[in-house]
Amino acid sequence: MTNPTITLHDVSFVLPDGRPLFADLNETLDATRTGLVGRNGVGKSVLARILAGLQPPTTGHCARSGPVHYLAQRVTPPPGSTVADLAGVAESLAALARIEAGGAAGADFERVGDRWDLRERLQAALRRAGLPWLDPATPAARLSGGQAMRVALAGALLSEADFLILDEPSNHLDRPGRLALIDQLRAWPRGLLVISHDRRLLGDMERILELSPQGLRRYGGDYRFYAERKAEEHAQAEQTLARRKHERRREEAALRQQQERQQRRRARGDRHGKQANQARVLLDGQKERSEHSTGKLRRQHAATRERLRAANRGAADSDLRMRLAQLGLDADTIAAPRAALSGGERLKAALACVLYADPPPRLLLLDEPGNHLDLPSLNALETLLRAYRGALVVVSHDDAFLARLGLTEELTATDEGWALTPWHPVERDRS
Numbered sequence: 001m002t003n004p005t006i007t008l009h010d011v012s013f014v015l016p017d018g019r020p021l022f023a024d025l026n027e028t029l030d031a032t033r034t035g036l037v038g039r040n041g042v043g044k045s046v047l048a049r050i051l052a053g054l055q056p057p058t059t060g061h062c063a064r065s066g067p068v069h070y071l072a073q074r075v076t077p078p079p080g081s082t083v084a085d086l087a088g089v090a091e092s093l094a095a096l097a098r099i100e101a102g103g104a105a106g107a108d109f110e111r112v113g114d115r116w117d118l119r120e121r122l123q124a125a126l127r128r129a130g131l132p133w134l135d136p137a138t139p140a141a142r143l144s145g146g147q148a149m150r151v152a153l154a155g156a157l158l159s160e161a162d163f164l165i166l167d168e169p170s171n172h173l174d175r176p177g178r179l180a181l182i183d184q185l186r187a188w189p190r191g192l193l194v195i196s197h198d199r200r201l202l203g204d205m206e207r208i209l210e211l212s213p214q215g216l217r218r219y220g221g222d223y224r225f226y227a228e229r230k231a232e233e234h235a236q237a238e239q240t241l242a243r244r245k246h247e248r249r250r251e252e253a254a255l256r257q258q259q260e261r262q263q264r265r266r267a268r269g270d271r272h273g274k275q276a277n278q279a280r281v282l283l284d285g286q287k288e289r290s291e292h293s294t295g296k297l298r299r300q301h302a303a304t305r306e307r308l309r310a311a312n313r314g315a316a317d318s319d320l321r322m323r324l325a326q327l328g329l330d331a332d333t334i335a336a337p338r339a340a341l342s343g344g345e346r347l348k349a350a351l352a353c354v355l356y357a358d359p360p361p362r363l364l365l366l367d368e369p370g371n372h373l374d375l376p377s378l379n380a381l382e383t384l385l386r387a388y389r390g391a392l393v394v395v396s397h398d399d400a401f402l403a404r405l406g407l408t409e410e411l412t413a414t415d416e417g418w419a420l421t422p423w424h425p426v427e428r429d430r431s
């Protein structure tokens with residue numbers, strides 16, 4: 001026997017309603033016993049049918065070294081079918097009967113192959129499946145859904161196919177049935193793909209494939225290896241989430257403080273107090289957020305161009321390009337994903353998305369915005385901030401920069417707490 005293989009070449013599938021299920025899958029299944037996992041509804045059953053040749057992909061193609069036996073997740077026996085039909089051995093049993101009656105058709109001999117004892121093997125498989133009272137001619141309509149599944153599974157294990165694809169085979173089995181299935185699959189000598197959530201069953205596989213909206217991912221080792229990798233990935237994701245939450249809480253606390261201070265000032269009749277609500281932005285060179293368009297700006301991996309477009313749908317392309325050029329962001333930079341940008345470029349991109357947003361944020365909190373910027377960018381930032389009409393709170397040790405922003409008040413940390421005093425640009429302007 002040649003090596004059993006099934007190969008996916010750029011396989012994509014789009015549902016009838018136009019929803020893409022997966023795209024550009026490339027993978028080779030071979031004699032390595034493989035488990036396929038993935039969330040409900042991600043497309044495992046559709047992929048299994050494509051692998052089995054029962055369903056053409058929307059694009060790409062799938063090549064098989066030989067016949068594939070597919071056991072569907074649900075079996076619905078057609079009217080008039082029998083236990084032999086369900087088990088997938090009806091034609092082989094019929095060929096066997098013709099040979100036994102003296103027939104000599106080559107096709108019949110080919111179909112039966114080495115399985116001269118097929119009838120006995122089916123009976124034994126039905127006994128093992130806990131269904132000893134069935135025989136090949138029993139009408140399938142007499143079986144419950146679970147019984148029909150067990151007959152189909154018993155038949156699948158009798159198949160001579162190159163590849164066996166089982167779609168959630170243990171769902172209808174009780175504990176002894178599941179253990180028996182594992183034993184039987186150990187004895188299966190050719191290609192095997194098992195779709196399952198059953199850890200014990202997956203634990204018997206040599207390789208795990210995971211289907212997700214991002215595609216097929218291959219995990220080198222067995223299920224335990226997969227589970228460990230997943231646990232690591234999960235822990236990393238949790239960490240990132242915790243860090244983001246922490247940052248967000250800090251930003252919110254800073255904003256609340258600022259709002260309280262401004263409210264106190266307004267209570268004292270101070271006309272410099274500016275309303276700060278709804279919109280808020282904090283920039284510390286690594287992150288940006290605007291309550292108006294949080295969802296859009298959170299698309300961290302999108303290119304600056306797309307993020308800017310999302311923040312300001314009305315602006316003309318030429319205008320945005322010109323403004324980005326002022327900040328030293330050229331066409332290549334704004335087309336690159338965020339991850340590919342340097343710290344300074346990220347800051348500029350973040351500033352651009354915030355300062356050119358429509359509507360603009362009503363309060364801007366800047367934490368050392370100049371730290372990553374080259375001089376031309378710093379000049380551009382100063383110009384932008386002078387033109388910005390909302391409330392501005394900026395933390396900086398760069399007096400020259402501060403002097404150019406048209407500030408009106410100064411907030412200083414003292415031993416008695418925060419002190420808000422009028423801004424004295426002359427004393428500080430050393431430029």
Ligand SMILES: Nc1ncnc2c1ncn2[C@@H]1O[C@H](COP(=O)(O)OP(=O)(O)O)[C@@H](O)[C@H]1O
Binds near residue numbers: 041042
């Ligand atoms: N023939 C079909 N027509 C319309 N939608 C389908 C069809 N087959 C599958 N789907 C949809 O495709 C998605 C994936 O289904 P499926 O492959 O059964 O997922 P899984 O086996 O991973 O749980 C589901 O949203 C399902 O409703």
Ligand SMILES: [Mg+2]
Binds near residue numbers: 044045046073167
């Ligand atoms: Mg399924």
